[in-house]
Amino acid sequence: MSVGANAVTTSVIPQWDRTLLFEILDNIHDVVLVLDSETTIVYANESYAKILGVPVQKVLGRRLDHIEPKAIAIEVLRTGATHSGRSYLYSVGIDIVGSTFPLYQGNRIIGCVSIFNNISEVVQLTRELQLTKGVADYLQEQLKQHEPLPLSFQEYVGKNSRLRETLVLAAKVARTDSTVLIRGESGVGKEVLARAIHNCSRRKDKPLIKVNCAAIPEALLESELFGFEDGAFTGAKKGGKFGKFELAHGGTIFLDEIGDMSVSMQAKLLRVLQEKEFERVGGTKTVKLNIRVIAATNCDLEKMIEEGTFRRDLYYRLNIVPLYLLPLRERKDDLKSLAKKFLDQFAKEAGNELTLSPQVTRVLQDYDWPGNVRELQNVLEHASIVCSGSQIEIQHLPANMISTSNKCQTSKDKPYDLKDTIAKLEKELILAALANCNNRSSAMKALGISRRAFYDKLRRYGIEKQEKTDG
Ligand SMILES: Nc1ncnc2c1ncn2[C@@H]1O[C@H](COP(=O)(O)OP(=O)(O)O)[C@@H](O)[C@H]1O
Ligand SMILES: [Mg+2]
Numbered sequence: 212m213s214v215g216a217n218a219v220t221t222s223v224i225p226q227w228d229r230t231l232l233f234e235i236l237d238n239i240h241d242v243v244l245v246l247d248s249e250t251t252i253v254y255a256n257e258s259y260a261k262i263l264g265v266p267v268q269k270v271l272g273r274r275l276d277h278i279e280p281k282a283i284a285i286e287v288l289r290t291g292a293t294h295s296g297r298s299y300l301y302s303v304g305i306d307i308v309g310s311t312f313p314l315y316q317g318n319r320i321i322g323c324v325s326i327f328n329n330i331s332e333v334v335q336l337t338r339e340l341q342l343t344k345g346v347a348d349y350l351q352e353q354l355k356q357h358e359p360l361p362l363s364f365q366e367y368v369g370k371n372s373r374l375r376e377t378l379v380l381a382a383k384v385a386r387t388d389s390t391v392l393i394r395g396e397s398g399v400g401k402e403v404l405a406r407a408i409h410n411c412s413r414r415k416d417k418p419l420i421k422v423n424c425a426a427i428p429e430a431l432l433e434s435e436l437f438g439f440e441d442g443a444f445t446g447a448k449k450g451g452k453f454g455k456f457e458l459a460h461g462g463t464i465f466l467d468e469i470g471d472m473s474v475s476m477q478a479k480l481l482r483v484l485q486e487k488e489f490e491r492v493g494g495t496k497t498v499k500l501n502i503r504v505i506a507a508t509n510c511d512l513e514k515m516i517e518e519g520t521f522r523r524d525l526y527y528r529l530n531i532v533p534l535y536l537l538p539l540r541e542r543k544d545d546l547k548s549l550a551k552k553f554l555d556q557f558a559k560e561a562g563n564e565l566t567l568s569p570q571v572t573r574v575l576q577d578y579d580w581p582g583n584v585r586e587l588q589n590v591l592e593h594a595s596i597v598c599s600g601s602q603i604e605i606q607h608l609p610a611n612m613i614s615t616s617n618k619c620q621t622s623k624d625k626p627y628d629l630k631d632t633i634a635k636l637e638k639e640l641i642l643a644a645l646a647n648c649n650n651r652s653s654a655m656k657a658l659g660i661s662r663r664a665f666y667d668k669l670r671r672y673g674i675e676k677q678e679k680t681d682g
Contacts, residue, residue, distance in 0.1 A: 241309065244325040246284055250275040253322065262329045263303050278302055287311045287323050297330070306334040361385070363410035367403055368549050371542035377534050378404075384532045385411040390484075392469075392529045393507040395536030398585030401507040402467065404536065409463040414503055417462030420455045425471035432476050437483075439492035456489065456500060463503045469529065470510025474522065481525045504529070539580040539587065546575060546587070553588050554603075557595035565595055568604050578612060597646050606642035613639045638672040641665075645674070 236243050237257040245254035251274050255267045275282050279302045283294050295310035309327025313320045352372055360367075361382050369378060384391055385408040393401045402421070409419040427435050438454030455464060466472075472480065483489045487500045506529045515521035539546070550567065558565040567575070571594075580586055594607040605613060641658065648654040655665045668674075 239326075241326050241328045242307075244284070244327075245314075245322060246275055246288065246325075247322040248288060248320055250282075250285055250288060263300070263305070265303070284311050284323050284325050287313055288320060291320055305329050305331045361407075361411040363415075364407045367400065367407055368552050369542070369545050370548065371537065371545050374537050374542050374545070377536060380532070381408055381534050382411060384408070384534075386413070388412075388503050390504045390529055390531045391506070392531070392533045393505065393536065394533060395507075395509060396538045396583055397509050398583035399536040399538055400584050401509075401536060402465070404534065405463075405465045405467075405505045405507060408505060409465070409503075412463065412503065414462045418459055419463045419465060420459035421465040421467055422455050423467045424476075425468035429473050429476065432472070433479060434492045436480070437489050437491055440494035451491065451494075454491065456483070456502060457491075457498060459502045461501055463505055466504065466506040468508060468510075469506040470508035470512055470515060470521065474520065477522045477525045481522060481528060484525075484528050539583040543576060547572075549584060549587055550575065550591060553591045554595065557592055561595065564601050565598070566602050568602050570605050571603050571608065574605060574608065574612065605639060606646040608643070610640065610643040610647060613643045634672075637668065638674070641668060641672065641674060 243256040293312040307327040311325040598607040644654040
């Protein structure tokens, strides 16, 4: 290697020579490694020894493809393409970053130069940082789950982190007078949340008045909400009647199933919410409104707006703080504590203790819960009545659940075994029929099979024995 024509000649460096060049290379903090075309190491600077921990004399003349068969330099010699970036030296176990470029003589590659440095420490620190970040994220999540909620929220069972976010927001908004719109499928606990919000607000000592917009016939809704004056219409009660808005004065009105309100009623409601005053039906006196509004629905209001069945302006009026409650199937981590709450409640009523068998726990976990928490509550109530012992077994669950649950009950090792699956389903349906019918004859009838077939199956599935041990 000779000094190139581009080398600068100044008074500081009066004369380039081989010794001076190598001295410079030896003082560079990066490793400089030169290979010939056969991957033989022809030069390594002092940093090589410092960084790789191997004396230079030990590697000079040795082939790199023997020492470090996966070295980038070997690839560079083969392809002639410069490489820069990160790689790893297996022979010494360090991460490096740098570049390797080929040396040409004419068109021929005669060797290559690698210049790199050890970044193991950086890599290690990055890894530690990522780990710390992971731990921090985890702790943050934990913290969220333990963020104290107001007392009124404590009957609301829910540790799931996404649900928890909603509850924390709900607790925050509860202290304001803002309108709240609670969204979520039927049975997720919208009403429970509305109550918690009211009980945590400064209006808690005033009434919380619920209006189920879906249950009241359209013709009556107006007088239900606004009340009426004496003689407002034929059949109107003498002395008139207070409407729900008046009853809720100073407190909260909970407009449940708001998506089921007719468009004309929506217009009237909007006017009241905007003007904060109204007149009773058939009356002339204006009543001032001092209420907080919480609305709830399981309808797709956005779609209804597109279809023209829900007023956009009312939507904006209500949608100031939307709270979305997750369906139970998306927060099954709460199933156990919800089940426990209900079981404790039913057990207390019956004066005994109740637990779930492992199989029942699995069925509950696998089930899709279209009716959400309400359905869970009903299922457990049913089971607690049917069960005479202290442990709820599969046959105590409602029949529809057992047959559905059977879809997930195929054996893990034989998931498509028809005979096996049908036998299981058959057995559980028989157990359910026995549990739900007064006697064997009616169970037989419910199953729609002959007496002989019925007893055959009882024997085959060992049900007789089980029934006896069950008491
Ligand atoms: N998170 C919860 N913790 C305790 N009980 C709940 C919870 N969510 C729902 N429930 C119970 O489930 C039933 C249905 O709740 P509800 O608020 O009426 O649902 P929605 O109004 O969404 O249809 C009620 O009996 C309620 O007590
Ligand atoms: Mg409801």
